[in-house]
Amino acid sequence: MFAELIFYSFLAILSMIKSLFAFLIFCIIEGLLTFGGNMKKLFSLLFSVSFFILSTNTYAGSHSHPVTGEKLAADQTFTYWHGDEHSSHDPQILEDTYGSNIARDLFEGLLNQDADGNLIPGVAETWSANDSKDVYTFNLRKNAKWSNGDPITAHDFVYAWQRAVDPATASPYSWFMEIMSIKNGGEVISGDVPPSDLGVKALDDYTFQVELTASLPYFAAMTTHATTFPTHKATIEAHGSDWTKPENMVSNGAYMLTEHVINERLVRERNPMYWDNDNTILEKVVVLVIPDENQGLTRYLAGELDQGPVPAGQYKKLKAEYPEQATSFPRLCNYYYTFNLSETGIEAFQDVRVRKAMAYAIDRNVITEDILQAGQTPAYTFTPGSTAGFDVPKVAFSKMTQAERDAMAVSLMEEAGYGKDNPLSFTMIYNTSESHKKIATVMAQMWKQKLGINATMENTEWKTFLDIRGKQDFEIARGAWCGDYNEASTFLDLLTSPSGYNDGKYSNASVDQLMTEAKTSSDSSKLYTTVERILAAEMPVIPIYHYAGVFMLNSQIKGWPYDNVEQNWYSRNFYKVAK
Amino acid sequence: MINFILKRISIAIPTILILIIISFILMHSAPGGPFTSEKPLPEQVLKNINAKYGLDQPMYIQMYNYITGIIFNFDFGPSFRYKDRSVNDLIAQGFPVTLKYGSWSFIIAVFFGVSLGVIAAIRQNSYLDYLSVGFSVSAQVLPNFVMAPILVLIFTLWLGWLPGGGWEGGKIQFVIMPVIALSTSYMASIARLTRSSMLEVLNSNFIRTARAKGIPKYKIIFSHALKPTLLPVISYLGPAFVGMITGSVVIDMYFSTGGIGLHFVNGALNRDYSTIMGITILIGCLTITFNLLVDIIYAWIDPKIRYDS
Numbered sequence: 002m003f004a005e006l007i008f009y010s011f012l013a014i015l016s017m018i019k020s021l022f023a024f025l026i027f028c029i030i031e032g033l034l035t036f037g038g039n040m041k042k043l044f045s046l047l048f049s050v051s052f053f054i055l056s057t058n059t060y061a062g063s064h065s066h067p068v069t070g071e072k073l074a075a076d077q078t079f080t081y082w083h084g085d086e087h088s089s090h091d092p093q094i095l096e097d098t099y100g101s102n103i104a105r106d107l108f109e110g111l112l113n114q115d116a117d118g119n120l121i122p123g124v125a126e127t128w129s130a131n132d133s134k135d136v137y138t139f140n141l142r143k144n145a146k147w148s149n150g151d152p153i154t155a156h157d158f159v160y161a162w163q164r165a166v167d168p169a170t171a172s173p174y175s176w177f178m179e180i181m182s183i184k185n186g187g188e189v190i191s192g193d194v195p196p197s198d199l200g201v202k203a204l205d206d207y208t209f210q211v212e213l214t215a216s217l218p219y220f221a222a223m224t225t226h227a228t229t230f231p232t233h234k235a236t237i238e239a240h241g242s243d244w245t246k247p248e249n250m251v252s253n254g255a256y257m258l259t260e261h262v263i264n265e266r267l268v269r270e271r272n273p274m275y276w277d278n279d280n281t282i283l284e285k286v287v288v289l290v291i292p293d294e295n296q297g298l299t300r301y302l303a304g305e306l307d308q309g310p311v312p313a314g315q316y317k318k319l320k321a322e323y324p325e326q327a328t329s330f331p332r333l334c335n336y337y338y339t340f341n342l343s344e345t346g347i348e349a350f351q352d353v354r355v356r357k358a359m360a361y362a363i364d365r366n367v368i369t370e371d372i373l374q375a376g377q378t379p380a381y382t383f384t385p386g387s388t389a390g391f392d393v394p395k396v397a398f399s400k401m402t403q404a405e406r407d408a409m410a411v412s413l414m415e416e417a418g419y420g421k422d423n424p425l426s427f428t429m430i431y432n433t434s435e436s437h438k439k440i441a442t443v444m445a446q447m448w449k450q451k452l453g454i455n456a457t458m459e460n461t462e463w464k465t466f467l468d469i470r471g472k473q474d475f476e477i478a479r480g481a482w483c484g485d486y487n488e489a490s491t492f493l494d495l496l497t498s499p500s501g502y503n504d505g506k507y508s509n510a511s512v513d514q515l516m517t518e519a520k521t522s523s524d525s526s527k528l529y530t531t532v533e534r535i536l537a538a539e540m541p542v543i544p545i546y547h548y549a550g551v552f553m554l555n556s557q558i559k560g561w562p563y564d565n566v567e568q569n570w571y572s573r574n575f576y577k578v579a580k
Numbered sequence: 581m582i583n584f585i586l587k588r589i590s591i592a593i594p595t596i597l598i599l600i601i602i603s604f605i606l607m608h609s610a611p612g613g614p615f616t617s618e619k620p621l622p623e624q625v626l627k628n629i630n631a632k633y634g635l636d637q638p639m640y641i642q643m644y645n646y647i648t649g650i651i652f653n654f655d656f657g658p659s660f661r662y663k664d665r666s667v668n669d670l671i672a673q674g675f676p677v678t679l680k681y682g683s684w685s686f687i688i689a690v691f692f693g694v695s696l697g698v699i700a701a702i703r704q705n706s707y708l709d710y711l712s713v714g715f716s717v718s719a720q721v722l723p724n725f726v727m728a729p730i731l732v733l734i735f736t737l738w739l740g741w742l743p744g745g746g747w748e749g750g751k752i753q754f755v756i757m758p759v760i761a762l763s764t765s766y767m768a769s770i771a772r773l774t775r776s777s778m779l780e781v782l783n784s785n786f787i788r789t790a791r792a793k794g795i796p797k798y799k800i801i802f803s804h805a806l807k808p809t810l811l812p813v814i815s816y817l818g819p820a821f822v823g824m825i826t827g828s829v830v831i832d833m834y835f836s837t838g839g840i841g842l843h844f845v846n847g848a849l850n851r852d853y854s855t856i857m858g859i860t861i862l863i864g865c866l867t868i869t870f871n872l873l874v875d876i877i878y879a880w881i882d883p884k885i886r887y888d889s
Contacts, residue, residue, distance in 0.1 A: 094664060175625050242658070242663070242664040263843075264832065264839075289745070290838075299744055303736045464851055467617065467618065
């Protein structure tokens with residue numbers, strides 16, 4: 002009966018469509034011949050109905066910046082670009098830069114960074130460490146509130162930090178708490194002791210204390226990381242994982258989440274409960290997710306974004322055309338190729354002369370200046386030079402000219418017994434990407450020409466690539482690493498034997514020893530320099546270049562922290578000046 | 581007819597089940613997992629995450645839990661990528677978007693496609709025919725990933741008439757370009773199908789008879805020729821409609837519409853098992869439903885087809 006009903010209603014719809022067709026075809030045949038000229042009018046009419054006014058550029062001009070006195074735009078909205086949807090904006094769950102950018106606006110941790118990356122008070126007004134630097138005490142401000150009006154207390158931090166390590170939360174960043182050396186951090190993660198045993202406590206409502214297992218001079222700096230941001234217990238308990246939806250969310254940052262459509266947009270608006278709300282100027286911050294970089298740039302140029310991407314290879318051109326908007330600055334990331342030094346690797350790579358020859362033969366300037374063209378710097382050390390407290394050592398091959406390096410490479414290779422008659426052959430792998438491919442091609446070509454090496458290039462999709470590299474099922478593989486914090490150990494730890502990220506399985510007892518010492522040393526910078534010297538002598542990885550951040554920024558937006566190498570920015574420090 | 585429908589539905593259920601099992605196995609046998617990343621997670625952390633999502637259990641138990649979750653709670657599981665969203669959330673947010681631009685694209689593709697095809701056929705070898713064929717061919721060779729950036733360049737950057745992307749709940753100015761980009765190639769296929777089919781029908785005996793009897797041309801076309809002409813078109817429309825309303829990764833990527841097309845592709849790249857499964861099931865169900873509808877319409881249009889034996 003029911004099926005019949007559907008069937009007949011379908012028939013009815015179909016017959017309607019049929020008569021519509023008849024009418025349309027009649028119109029078109031007649032129309033094409035007689036009123037062809039009117040089509041243009043029809044289209045312009047259609048468009049005028051749907052005219053879209055991009056953004057309100059009218060401004061009253063009555064506001065001016067309280068400090069600098071610059072005339073402010075009436076519309077204080079900052080719209081910026083994300084190339085992908087962030088995985089979460091729950092501070093304890095998030096794991097990507099995009100999520101952290103959002104969390105820094107929605108939440109505020111114990112400490113913040115200023116425009117140069119220095120520590121400044123956040124929810125904590127003052128902080129101190131004991132002499133052995135293994136107990137840190139934070140005094141919280143009493144006027145800090147959640148967006149629902151509740152006061153922020155030390156208990157909120159205790160809750161959030163316990164939540165971060167609780168196995169039930171299964172935070173992908175729980176390991177960050179472990180490297181913060183918080184007492185019982187690792188034990189809680191492995192489920193040996195309950196989260197309540199974590200070495201954090203509220204001495205009173207406004208005093209938060211952390212106990213560490215080791216002396217950690219840079220501990221305070223780690224509390225600017227999103228994983229350590231406070232979360233509102235009552236909200237999370239009431240809504241479960243849905244608490245991050247705009248309708249449920251309670252947060253303590255300068256902005257509140259008001260709209261979130263996955264893969265489209267996320268909107269955050271000023272939080273009137275924020276303790277420093279009076280000094281916030283931007284009213285609204287909008288993220289638009291645009292996976293295609295060229296499309297992102299087009300929309301930036303059309304005025305839809307205040308900050309947009311610079312697609313690979315276009316920086317030079319854009320800089321020439323928009324010198325005030327195209328921006329490049331050093332980033333805490335490196336790009337390298339790692340030899341597989343484990344048993345599954347090829348024998349030739351066990352020979353340090355081969356590794357060195359291959360590293361020397363690469364003309365990094367060709368890669369940074371001719372391929373990437375966006376302010377990247379050639380890398381001769383694993384750690385980027387812009388890392389805080391890191392003195393770039395003058396390692397042997399960084400001082401030579403490329404011709405000297407090439408000559409050295411040829412003789413090293415000959416010593417090792419390889420040459421044009423006995424060429425070295427191997428496969429280099431990288432994950433599928435246009436720019437990785439270009440770099441690999443250039444590298445293979447340089448090796449071929451200078452050393453007679455036959456390198457076969459092989460690319461695989463990202464996750465497959467990670468799988469292969471993680472299982473040491475490769476000979477030489479691309480790698481890149483971005484620092485989690487502004488300190489050389491975030492890079493160099495990667496090349497210690499116990500590191501889970503050491504895909505090349507490089508192992509050197511003195512490197513391990515020096516890195517352990519550096520953790521508690523008051524002058525770790527020297528130790529890092531020594532490690533880099535060892536790396537340059539042994540060449541377990543070939544550093545290629547250090548990243549540069551590039552983007553287009555509307556020149557009306559002021560306050561961008563270019564000098565903060567970690568690029569930890571807070572929207573409340575920005576403002577939009579009138580045109 | 582009712583018997584036929586019931587029979588088809590009873591076949592559909594095991595089909596979906598097989599679809600689930602095969603995609604589940606395929607998904608899980610791809611190298612890497614949802615939590616593989618450049619910075620591999622420490623073993624203990626990974627163990628906690630796997631335990632949270634039940635990935636530490638044997639595959640048949642995971643599959644059993646997944647299928648029973650769908651049947652009893654209509655729960656497609658949590659997304660592994662968007663960690664505080666469920667697949668139900670993702671589909672609930674993304675499907676209405678693709679349904680909207682997909683349906684509009686379908687209506688426009690059918691409307692203009694059939695019209696163009698019919699015009700071309702009845703004015704065969706005239707300039708209208710050449711125009712329509714030329715248009716179809718060029719629309720077909722211009723894939724939507726070329727079309728989309730061109731549209732944005734013209735309407736957003738040069739003319740400034742339309743926003744370059746976004747959805748904002750589906751306001752008209754956000755729908756126009758996705759619909760144009762998505763519908764053109766379908767429109768072209770429909771036009772070409774209609775044209776060749778119409779030409780064949782117009783040359784058949786019963787049309788000649790009708791003409792000999794002096795029936796006016798428009799009546800011949802609309803009352804006699806159109807119905808058999810549309811037969812091959814309709815068999816094309818079923819899958820085409822599903823293709824359009826389940827979204828297009830190109831549209832979602834270029835226009836940031838937030839539809840499920842992008843989830844489908846990203847789900848596979850991120851090894852977001854539950855998202856991939858959810859969308860696969862959705863597409864599977866829609867495909868089966870629309871194939872059934874096509875069969876029913878067929879029977880109605882062509883009396884020679886009888887499903888009940």
